[in-house]
Amino acid sequence: MIQLNVNGIAQSFDGDPEMPLLWYLRDILGLTGSKFGCGVGLCGACTVHINGQATRSCITRMGDAAAKEVTTIEGLQEDGLHPVQKAWMQINVPQCGYCQVGQIMQAAAFLKTNKKPSDKQIDEAMSGNICRCGTYQRIRAAIQEAAKEIP
Missing domain, CATH: 1.10.150.120 ([2Fe-2S]-binding domain)
Known part of the structure; x- marks a missing residue:
């Protein structure tokens, strides 16, 4: 079981640790702000923050996101717009x-x-x-x- 925090909310994932974080965010959590672009981390459309660092979610495995803080565009600013x-x-x-x-x-x-x-x-x-x-x-x-x- 992979535990992670997404936009300040504890989450768990009991699936393939090789699955890209992008698909977990979009397909399982319904956070569709991050986009699929190139699929190899070169275009930046899928960028999220992991522990505060800009990271390409299309090439970040779920196993690599374990125990980390993930922030998507939906959670960038708690009280309005960044x-x-x-x-x-x-x-x-x-x-x-x-x-x-x-x-x-x-x-x-x-x-x-x-x-x-x-x-x-x-x-x-x-x-x-x-x-x-x-x-x-x-x-x-x-x-x-x-x-x-x-x-």
Whole structure:
């Protein structure tokens, strides 16, 4: 039996420890914010936080999530919207929107460790998240805006 904590709630899983965390979140818990993109951890659409670190859930096995704290977009902020989510809406970042959850989760983890990022630091931190619509300039602007709001 695998025990883990998802968005502050204790969960258990009595299935295949090789199953990707993404499928557990989406198919078993019904947390559909994280998306399946490439399936090999390269696009970032499936990004969640595990113990505060941005992690690709499509390549994270359930066995590797045991006894860990998992945060999805649904649990990113307990009392409303996270500053990154607010900035995303203010700057009007999404175009098609498919990658945006992964982008937001990557940005939120990045801003925990870098409160005043340069454009170059943002580009480096976000380089593993692909946006097929090319909204990278708006993503960068939203991260700069969110950084102003994060204590």
